[in-house]
Amino acid sequence: MEEKKFYLTKKGLERLKKEYEELKSLKIAKVKEGSPQTWHSEDLSSEYFSFQDDLASLEKRMAEIEAIIDNYEIIKIPSKKDQGRVGLGATVSLEGEGKKGKVNEFMIVGTLDANPLEGKISSESPVGKVLMGLKVGDEAVIESPIKMIYKVKKIKYSSF
Amino acid sequence: MKNKLKFLLQLNKLNEMPRAYWRMRGVKNPETVAGHIFTLLLMAWIFAREGRSRLNLNKLMEMAICHELTAICTGDTTPYDNILPKNKKGKNEILKRWPLLLEKHKKAIFKEDFKKEEKAIAKIVSSLDHSFGKEIMKLWKEYRSKSSPEGQFLSQLNVLAVLFTGLLYEKKNKKFSVAPLWEWFLQSSDNPLILKIGEEMKKEFYPPVKKK
Numbered sequence: 584m585e586e587k588k589f590y591l592t593k594k595g596l597e598r599l600k601k602e603y604e605e606l607k608s609l610k611i612a613k614v615k616e617g618s619p620q621t622w623h624s625e626d627l628s629s630e631y632f633s634f635q636d637d638l639a640s641l642e643k644r645m646a647e648i649e650a651i652i653d654n655y656e657i658i659k660i661p662s663k664k665d666q667g668r669v670g671l672g673a674t675v676s677l678e679g680e681g682k683k684g685k686v687n688e689f690m691i692v693g694t695l696d697a698n699p700l701e702g703k704i705s706s707e708s709p710v711g712k713v714l715m716g717l718k719v720g721d722e723a724v725i726e727s728p729i730k731m732i733y734k735v736k737k738i739k740y741s742s743f
Numbered sequence: 744m745k746n747k748l749k750f751l752l753q754l755n756k757l758n759e760m761p762r763a764y765w766r767m768r769g770v771k772n773p774e775t776v777a778g779h780i781f782t783l784l785l786m787a788w789i790f791a792r793e794g795r796s797r798l799n800l801n802k803l804m805e806m807a808i809c810h811e812l813t814a815i816c817t818g819d820t821t822p823y824d825n826i827l828p829k830n831k832k833g834k835n836e837i838l839k840r841w842p843l844l845l846e847k848h849k850k851a852i853f854k855e856d857f858k859k860e861e862k863a864i865a866k867i868v869s870s871l872d873h874s875f876g877k878e879i880m881k882l883w884k885e886y887r888s889k890s891s892p893e894g895q896f897l898s899q900l901n902v903l904a905v906l907f908t909g910l911l912y913e914k915k916n917k918k919f920s921v922a923p924l925w926e927w928f929l930q931s932s933d934n935p936l937i938l939k940i941g942e943e944m945k946k947e948f949y950p951p952v953k954k955k
Contacts, residue, residue: 598890602890640799640802643797643799644891644892647892674846676845679840679843685843686843686845687844688845688846688849689846689930690846694895694933697889697933698889699930700849700853701850702844702845702846702849702850704930704931705933707933708929708932708933709932709938710929710930711933725929727925727929728925728945728949729922729925729926
C-alpha cells in the first residue's frame, strides 16, 4: 500500500522539527530522572505507571513525527499556468450566494497546517475538497445538509 | 491543598456562565460553559476509542477539561465578537452565516485572542503548584494551536459538540437554524472519524421523510 504523503508549508515543517527536538530532550531528561522505585512488584506505584505512560506517549508522538518527516512534501507555488486553479497553498476569495461584496477567504493547506480560525482550511475538509481545482468565476456548491453556494472571486498564490 | 480548593472555586464559575453564542442567537436558558465542557468530555470518551484512533484518551479528556478554562478570565467568547454591528437587523444578518472574513482579518483576530487567552490561562493556574499549572497550560496550548494529534482532534470534536447542542436547540425550536454551525463544521473538519460522526448526526436529526 502506498504510504500517505503529508503536505506541509515550510513553517509547518519547522514547527514539527522543533516539536521533535523538544520531545527528544524531554525523553532524555525523563530517562535520566529514572523510573520510580518498583520494589513491591505485585503492587506497582501509580508514579511508576504514570512514568511509563508519559514515556510511551512521548515515544508514540516521536514515531508519528518521524513518519511525517519520512513522507512529507513541501507545498510549492505552482507554475504560472496552473495558478489559475485552486490548489494547495492558494488563498481563495469567495463570495457567498446573495451576499454581494461580502467576501470570505481561505488558504488551502494540508491537514497538519489547517487552522480554520486563522483562515487556513484543510484540502481534505468538505469545503476544501469542493474548492480544489476550481477557477475564478466557478461556483462551489456544498450541500450537506445545508446548501451553500460560493462563487470564486480571486485565487492568489504567495510565499508562505 | 488550599490552592487547589481556590482553583476549584474558580472553575465553579463556569457552572453559571451561559455560552455567549447561544445568547447571541436568542436561545433561552442556554447551556453553560461547564455544560459544554461536559458534552465535549462525553464525546471524547465515547468516540475517541472508535476505529483506528491512536489518540491518548486520558490526555484528550484532560484537554477537554482545560480547553475553555480561559473563560474564567475572559468571559465566554465567540468568533463574532469583533464583527457584530450594534443594530439588531445587521446583527441578525451576520449571524445567519459563519463569519465571512478576509484571511488577514481571521489571522489578526486569532492572534489577538490567543494572546489574551494565554495571559488568562497563566493567571488561572498561577496559584497551583508549578508542575500541575504547567501541565494545564501545555494542554490548553496544544488544543488552541492544534499542535498535537489530540489538539487537532479535539478542536474538530469541539465544533461537532457545538453543532450537536445546536441541533438539539433546532429540534426544540424550529425557528432556530443551525446552518452557520454546519458551515463551520464543513470548513473545520477533515478527520475521517469526525466526518463520520457528522454524517450520523445528519441522519439522526434530519431523517428522510417517509413517502405516504
